[in-house]
Amino acid sequence: MHVDPGPGAIVRLNELKISPWRTNALFISHCHPDHYTDGEVIVEAITQGMTKKRGIFLGNLSVVEGFGEYEYVISKYHQSKLEKVQVLYPGDEVELYDTTIKATHTKHGDPFGIGFRLKTIYGDIGYTSDTELIPELIEDFDGVRILIANIVRKKNERIKGHLCSNDAIDLINSMSKKPELLIMNHMGVKMTNPQIEAEYISQNTGIEVIPAKLGLKVELLNGNYKYQLIK
Template sequence: MNVEIIFLGSGGGRWATITQKKPTGGFRIHTDKLKLHVDPGPGAIVRLNELKISPWKTNSLFISHCHPDHYNDGEILVEAITNGMTRRRGAFIGSLTAVKGFGDYEYVISKYHQSKLELVKALFPGEEVKVYDHIIRATHTKHGDPFGIGFRLKTIYGDIGYTSDTEFIPKLIDEFDGVRVLVANIVRKKNEKVRGHLCSNDVIDLINSMENKPELLIMNHMGVKMTNPISEAKYIESLTNVKTIPAKLGLRIELLKNKIVL
């Protein structure tokens, strides 16, 4: 069984998205059957081709909420999933807003594109869905999009958690307790709090509140003010005793039974 996480960048937020100083292509989770693209922001397709990862092999799409740094290339991924809209194939999992829209938030994958997918599912926190051979459970967020979600994905070699964009809220402790790998969207360093997002100290509090800490923390979705992510990773690691690394374009993580290969 293969379980791999591949990053198509590390950036997030408006300014990182506009400048592309940190690429915003999201990340992938590959297993033997699941080829999932998570939050394909601007440049996702370009970065896939740059890394020689075939977009055509994608079979699932997850969009956490309705901000363009998380969904911009989503419809192009659907075109790849469905072989140019010629086959009914694949899955799209996302927040209520991303899938159906709500109020000022419009759905981000057109009804035309959704019509060619085998599975389209909006999830609320706590709900689960089976996608190929894996279970995805939606987690809570507190962000500008009121229906945004993260997830916890069960794999044969341990769970992978993704916070998406969120402030620290106590519910996250139980939702991510015991994950083997946690991908945390950390926009700011140290205790530089910003509404709707995590800073480093928030993640430190989150991890240190868990009974079963993750084996690996990956810093993701970093803003332009995160100028020294390597130093910040060392800071988080020193206060949590959890191996911490910043995401970057081309970073690959392989989960094995007894170790994680970086």
């Protein structure tokens, strides 16, 4: 599954020698271009250049169907070649091959934005997408083994529609079962040293925290996890 393919996603896949042809599903959380611009390129890969009807596209209302000024971001032509296209609202749960994916809540510029909780045989992986800290996130992600959180600013530098480091700390410390690993994602330009923020969040939550990087490969295994940088 490719999640939120922004500008250059296909170029990065190529650089990292990850074949786009192996993609079966596309997930787009909301209608901001840093999350969708390469979406149709990924559909081309899923459908083998639009020659086969196959694959799954899951997205929020804005990106799949559009709503008023929130125009859909994957053309109807591209959507027509997918085996399954589904709009997800927070709380919706669908089967996805050997996993189940549940849409989670957000509060962001796109009012229909979603994140997800992916349930696998080894445990759950959460992705907040872009959102402020809202109480719903606690239940949405309580007990996930790995949480990928879009944390834009450092310490307590809160901006509308996004998480800062202190929000992430509050979220994790509000859970009855904390994640084993937090992956910081979507760091903004004003977060000049994500590694220092990772250590700060880790010290204040007691869990391992790493900043996402190009080529970071994380594997959720039975009882543990591992990560490495691939070139």
